[in-house]
Amino acid sequence: MVLLENDAFLTELTRLFQKCRTSGSVVITLKKYDGRTKPLPRKGHPENFEPADNKCLIRASEGKKKISTVVSTKEVIKFQMAYSNLLRAHMDGLKKKDKKSKSKKTKAMQ
C-alpha cells in the first residue's frame, strides 16, 4: 500500500481510472482516521496516544495496485475540489437518461 501526498494520490488515481477503462473496477474507500501510526497496545499496557480528530484516510485500488492518502482539515477544501472534478470526469461511462430527446430533427410544434 503506497501512502502518497494528496497531489500525487490524485495523479495516480487518474492513472487508475485510465487503466480500468476497458476492464476491471476502481475501488475507492474513505474512512475517518485518528492519526495512529502504532498498533493498538496489548491489554494492561498504557496507551500514550492522543487521537487526532481532523483527518481521513482515502484508499484506491484497481485490484492489484493500491494507493492511499491522508487528508486533514487544512487540505480538504483543495483536495475535495480536485477530487470531485476527477470523479466526475472519469465516471462518464454510465447511461445518460434522456426522456426528452433533444435531437434537432423534431422540434416541438405548438
Add this chain to the structure above:
Amino acid sequence: MPYYQTWEEFARAAEKLYLTDPLKVRVVLKYRHCDGNLCMKVTDDVVCLQYKTDQAQDVKKIEKLHGKLMRLMVSKESHSVAMETD
C-alpha cells in the same frame, strides 16, 4: 445487505449511520467502466447500506455525498457543519 432503491433514503441512512459512530464507518465506492455501473456502500461492519446505479445523473449525487462525508470526517464538530473557519 440491501440495495436501496431510492437515492434519498440511501443518502439519509448513510449520513445517519456515520453520525452514530464516525470512527467505525467506512465508505466504499466501486466503479466499473467496462460494465458501466457504480456502486456505493456505507458500513460499520454491522449494518451495510448499498446503492447501485448505471445512470450518469447519479454520479453527481454520489460524488456530492462522498464529499460531504469526507468533510464530516475532517471536521472537529460532532454535528454536520458546512465549513467553519475559526
